[in-house]
Amino acid sequence: MDELxxxxxxxxxxxxxxxxxxxxxxxxxxxxxxxxxxxxxxxEVYWAGRLTLCATPDDLPRYDRxxxxxxxxxxxxxxxxxTTSVTRHLAxxxxxxxxxxxxxxPATASRAEVLRHRDVARLTEAERAEVHRMLxxxxxxxxxxxxxxxxxxRRGVLDPRRTIRDALRKGDVARLRRKRxxxxxxxxxxxxxxxxxxxxxxxxxxxFAHALVRSEPRAxxxxxxxxxxxxxxxxxxxxxxxxxxxxxSKAIPDWSGGTRLGEELREYLSRYSARGAIAVxxxxxxxxxxxxxxxxxxxxxxxxxYRVIWVNPHKGYEDYQPLTGGxxxxxxxxxxxxxxxxxxAFEQLGERLAHA
Amino acid sequence: xxxxxxxKLIELLDRHAYLADExxxxxxxLALKMGRPLFLEGEAGVGKTELAKTLAALLDxxxxxxxxxxxxxxxxxxxxxxxxxxxxxxxAAEAAGITDVSRLEGEIYDRRFLxxxxxxxxxxxxxxxxxxxEIDRADDEFEAFLLEVLSDFTISIPELGTVxxxxxxxxxxxxxxxxEVHDALKRRCLYHWLExxxxxxxxxxxxxxxxxxxxxxxxxxxxxxARLRQxxxxxxxxxAETLDWTEALLTLGAKELDPGxxxxxxxxxxxxxxxxxxxxxxxxxxxx
Numbered sequence: 001m002d003e004l005x006x007x008x009x010x011x012x013x014x015x016x017x018x019x020x021x022x023x024x025x026x027x028x029x030x031x032x033x034x035x036x037x038x039x040x041x042x043x044e045v046y047w048a049g050r051l052t053l054c055a056t057p058d059d060l061p062r063y064d065r066x067x068x069x070x071x072x073x074x075x076x077x078x079x080x081x082x083t084t085s086v087t088r089h090l091a092x093x094x095x096x097x098x099x100x101x102x103x104x105x106p107a108t109a110s111r112a113e114v115l116r117h118r119d120v121a122r123l124t125e126a127e128r129a130e131v132h133r134m135l136x137x138x139x140x141x142x143x144x145x146x147x148x149x150x151x152x153x154r155r156g157v158l159d160p161r162r163t164i165r166d167a168l169r170k171g172d173v174a175r176l177r178r179k180r181x182x183x184x185x186x187x188x189x190x191x192x193x194x195x196x197x198x199x200x201x202x203x204x205x206x207x208f209a210h211a212l213v214r215s216e217p218r219a220x221x222x223x224x225x226x227x228x229x230x231x232x233x234x235x236x237x238x239x240x241x242x243x244x245x246x247x248x249s250k251a252i253p254d255w256s257g258g259t260r261l262g263e264e265l266r267e268y269l270s271r272y273s274a275r276g277a278i279a280v281x282x283x284x285x286x287x288x289x290x291x292x293x294x295x296x297x298x299x300x301x302x303x304x305x306y307r308v309i310w311v312n313p314h315k316g317y318e319d320y321q322p323l324t325g326g327x328x329x330x331x332x333x334x335x336x337x338x339x340x341x342x343x344x345a346f347e348q349l350g351e352r353l354a355h356a
Numbered sequence: 357x358x359x360x361x362x363x364k365l366i367e368l369l370d371r372h373a374y375l376a377d378e379x380x381x382x383x384x385x386l387a388l389k390m391g392r393p394l395f396l397e398g399e400a401g402v403g404k405t406e407l408a409k410t411l412a413a414l415l416d417x418x419x420x421x422x423x424x425x426x427x428x429x430x431x432x433x434x435x436x437x438x439x440x441x442x443x444x445x446x447x448a449a450e451a452a453g454i455t456d457v458s459r460l461e462g463e464i465y466d467r468r469f470l471x472x473x474x475x476x477x478x479x480x481x482x483x484x485x486x487x488x489x490e491i492d493r494a495d496d497e498f499e500a501f502l503l504e505v506l507s508d509f510t511i512s513i514p515e516l517g518t519v520x521x522x523x524x525x526x527x528x529x530x531x532x533x534x535x536e537v538h539d540a541l542k543r544r545c546l547y548h549w550l551e552x553x554x555x556x557x558x559x560x561x562x563x564x565x566x567x568x569x570x571x572x573x574x575x576x577x578x579x580x581x582a583r584l585r586q587x588x589x590x591x592x593x594x595x596a597e598t599l600d601w602t603e604a605l606l607t608l609g610a611k612e613l614d615p616g617x618x619x620x621x622x623x624x625x626x627x628x629x630x631x632x633x634x635x636x637x638x639x640x641x642x643x644x
Contacts, residue, residue, distance in 0.1 A: 021539065023543075025543055026543060029390075029392075029543075029546075032390055033386050033390060033546075036385070036386060036389040036390065037362075037382070037386075043378060044362070044382065047362075047378065047379055047382035047383070048382070048386070050379070051379075051382065051383050051386060051546040051547060051548055052546060052547070054547055054549075055539060055542045055543075055547055056397075056536075057397065057533075057549050060549060147427055148425075148426060148427020148428075148429075149427055149429060160437075160439030160440075160442075160443070161437065161439065163439070163443075164437070164439055164442050164443065164446070164464070167443070167446055168446070168457060168460060168461055168464070169457070218496060231536075269590075270590075271533060271534075272533075272534055272535065273534040273535070275534075296630075300590070
C-alpha cells in the first residue's frame, strides 16, 4: 500500500478509536483533499484532515489531540473509556423489600394492575423487570401540529397545480381543486436526571424514554442531565431496550453525581432550540447549582417551548410539597407538574403528550 | 481565475475586505478544487453568510441564496409552474376552440411558464455561488432532498426533462447548530467550524470594513466585544454585531469608547433585554 494511504488510514483509525466518526468515505475525502495540498506542510495536512474527517465541534478537540499524537511521532493510546452497565450503576441502590423473586410467575391481570401503581423504587428485581417489560410495549401517540406542507383536501385553499392538471384532462376549468396543511407530530425534548438522588428511577425513566423514541423516532430528543448534558437519542433508537440502555450507559459520563440543571439547560438553550416542542424534565429538583440560574433558564425554556412538563417521582405522594430550591425556582415556569414513580404515572404522561 | 494555494485565497479574500485565517482559506480552497460544498457551522454572526457573499464577488459570479425555514419544500427550493399564466393560456385556448389535449399540454408546460427557484437557478447559472443558509432551520425531509441535489447537480422536471449543470455551482451551506444536521449531508461536504475572530483579527476587520474608524476605537470595541463574549450572555455579539456597534459609535462621532457612549449604543451589539440589563448592571463597560 502507498505510504500516504497507509498513514491516512492509520490516522483515521486512531480518530475512530477516540470517538470521531472518521469512516471510509471520509478517509477517502482526506486523501482527495491532499491531492490539492502540500503533504510536506504540517499545517495543510492538519486542515485537510480536520475539514474532511470531523463533523461536529465536539470532534475538534479530539482531532487536535489525535493529530498531535499521531503526527508527533507516536501513536496515541486513545481507546474509549471502559464501559459500564446501567445495572452496575444502580447496584448500589436500595433493593425492594421483597428480596429476589427470580422465579416470578407471569403476571396475572390483577397483579399487573397492582404493579402498575407501585413505586418503581420499591419493587423487587423481578417486579421491576415485569414493569420494564410492560414499558417496552408502551406505544404513545403524539399531539400533532400544523405543518407548512400541503395535501389535497375537499376544503382549503386553491391548489393551482392540480386544478391545471384537471383542467387539461377535462378540457376546461370546470372544478377548482383545493389543498390544506398537513400535520406533523410535535417534538418532545426529554431531559432525564441521572444524578444520585434520582438513581432509583433513572433506569425506568430511560426505558420510558426508549418507548417514546420508538413511538416517534423523528420527533423525540432525549438528553441525560446530572453534572453535564449528554444527547442520548441515537443510543435509544435501538429496537431492543436492553441494547439501547447498554449504549446509553456507555454514553453517559456522569452517573449518580450531583445535579446542575441550571447550567445544563443553559448549555442546551445556547446550542439547540426547543422552539415549538413539548419540553419534559424528569428530575426531583435537588439542584446543587444556583437556583436563580435554574429559574432564569426555565423562563427561557418556557418562552421557547410549546409546553413545559416537569415529572417528579415524589409528586406521586399526596403529602408531596415542591419545596427544594430548584423546584421552587422552576415552578413559576412549568405548565404541568406530574408524577413519575410508577408505570401508571408514565402511561398518564404518555397520554398527556398525545393530547398536549 | 487560477487560485494555486490557500495563501493566495487569503490574499484574494482580503482584497474583498474579508479577512480569513489559514483554516477557512484552506476550506474554501479545497471546496473550489474538489468541487464540494462547504459546510460552515458556528455561532450566529461569525461571518458564515458574509463568506458566501464575498466568494461570489471574488469569483465574479451571481450569489443565489436559499434561505431555509421549517416546511421548506421542493416547489419552493427547485421550481414551480406559473399557474396564473398557465390558466390564462388555457382559457385563451378554450376561447379559440382548441381542444387537442396533448398540444395544450405541450404548450402550458413550456419553459416560459416555469419559475426557477434557487436550486434550479444555481444549476442553470454558470458560474454561480449557491448559499444554502441556515440548513438547521429546515426539516429532515428537506435535508434528504438537498443531499440528492448536491450529489449530482441534476434536476429532473417530469414535464420538461432533465437540467444538468456543466460546471457545478460553488456551494456554501451554513448552520447555527440549533439542530443536528444529518451526517450523510455533512459527509458530502467539507466541514468547517468557524470561531469568533481573535482580538487582532477583529481589530483588523473593523479597520478594513470601516475606513473612518481609528485604531484606538477599533481596539476598544474589540476588547469590549471579547469581554461580552466571556460574560455568559443569551446571545454574545458576533462580528456582524461588533461592526454594527462600531458603525453606531462612528455615526455619533465617537473617537473613543467611553461608558456613556457604550451604554447608549449597546443595542447595536446586544439583542436581548436581559443581556443589556446584565451588562449594564455588572458594570462590564466601565473599565478598560
